[in-house]
Amino acid sequence: MADTSQPARVRFAPSPTGRLHLGSARTALYNYLLARRTGGQFILRIEDTDFKRTVEGAEDELLAGLRWLGLQWDEGPDVGGPCGPYRQSERKEIYLKYARQLVERGRAYPCFCTPERLARVRQEQLKRKESLHYDGTCRNIPPEAAARRVADGEQHVIRFKAPQEGTTTVHDLLRGDITVDNRNLDDAILVKSTGWALYHLAAIVDDHEMGITHVFRSSEWLGTFPLHALIVRALGWAEPTWVHLSVFLKPGGKGKMSKRDAERARDDGYSIFIKDLEALGYIPEGILNWIVLMGWGTAENDEMSLDEMIARFDLAHLNPAPAAVDFKKLDHFNGLHIRRLSVDDLAARMKPFFIEAGYPVDDDKLRQIAPLLQPRLKTLRDAPIVGGVFFEETVSPNPEELIGKKMTAPDSAEAARRAVSILSGLTEITHETAEPPMRALAGELGLKAGQLFGILRVAVTGRKVSPPLFETMEIIGRDEVLRRVEQAVALLESLDS
């Protein structure tokens, strides 16, 4: 079943009508993984035959998003390949060729019904509570008569002539055989009156012409699955392995992700769109690790890099059930992979977020603070929040917060004074040189280390929460540390008057 011995040719075929989101990214991922796993090819095809719906810039975002995630394709509209063109809008004649073939074989027919008439038929069916389907008016027009009307230039579409009796059985890798009663099949439109093929024909033709071995697509195609298999068979081709992946459900698992849910995710600081996730400080490694597990599972060790996924991915563990998105889990994997980054890598990735937050960035300092921030970041966006202190020229602590735990202002002032006198005696303040004497001082004053350190932390960073105190002092530097602690002394003294 999980045949990884034969090279797979797979494709990710988005239409440039929207943004790259979680669901499509996961489909792309699975395609990519199977291709790499089997030593096959990953193809990118743009399904842009519906010009009315094409969105300006969508294709660019799609490609950029995939590249950012690290899912580079082997063949595609921009990189070419032996089966091009890879944009459906450039393959019109190919589809027409097969549409004509189908008509010649009596497996498809021209239909002259107007959209208006079709809408009327639908209304009637709705009123009679029947299933919605084409009523077959043009199905029985004699081929010669139909051909004549076409030759005369009469507006028409091409419909597939679906069988009306018996049953059709198709096979999905995750669901096994699916058998439908042919009476429920519809004569779907293959070619619009404009001459452009619809998905039903275009995708089937392209998958064949491009030698696709496995078709990963969303479960929303399950309804037309028999139709598509029938078209493949009518054309006399071998079927690919069909894999219908379930959709993602909203957090909590009740209902599909809707636009409203997407907005709510944004309000919570998350997003279902890849580009937004990048801006929110999520890294490809984290996102990929998160989505690969929604629909595919392993017994244990969920933590994986892309390479590890390639080594472990298989078809047998794909799961047909819908999965609810859990952004908390994304946070977990993102943090996990941030911690896996090298110092230089993390420094480079944090940089734009410091710039965005308005801090004067400095590559050396970024590398210096990276190890301190690394275990504290859930997202890269947290970096300027946690590490902003290293770029601030001055701090303005809240005097009240300078008072040590269970201490008075005068006590705290005295402790700070003593700290200054000891620290100023050091030629350099580092973790090694400063911590021992400060611990000793705490003991001498009858304080817990945490009490003294707390005062110094607020004095030096202006915050109650910061990276480890002495490492922080080391980076801020002796002179500035002294200046800040002295400032704290003054602040504390002003308090008790």
Added chain:
RNA sequence: GCCCCCAUCGUCUAGCGGCCCAGGACGUGGCCCUCUCAAGGCCAAAACGGGGGUUCGAGUCCCCCUGGGGGCACCA
């Protein structure tokens, strides 16, 4: 209304008839570590939707119910 699909902890999942009084992960609670916050370590609570079968034996196979999801365009 009609058609199709799915069903294990709150969530993502492992399980492919006995190895399961159901394993891992997120989240949650507790403890440890600890200069704060994290990170890390340990522990805990937490599930086979219900009912019928099949079988010596069912989370695993079959049926029904329930629940959830998808589809029914000259969109993809």
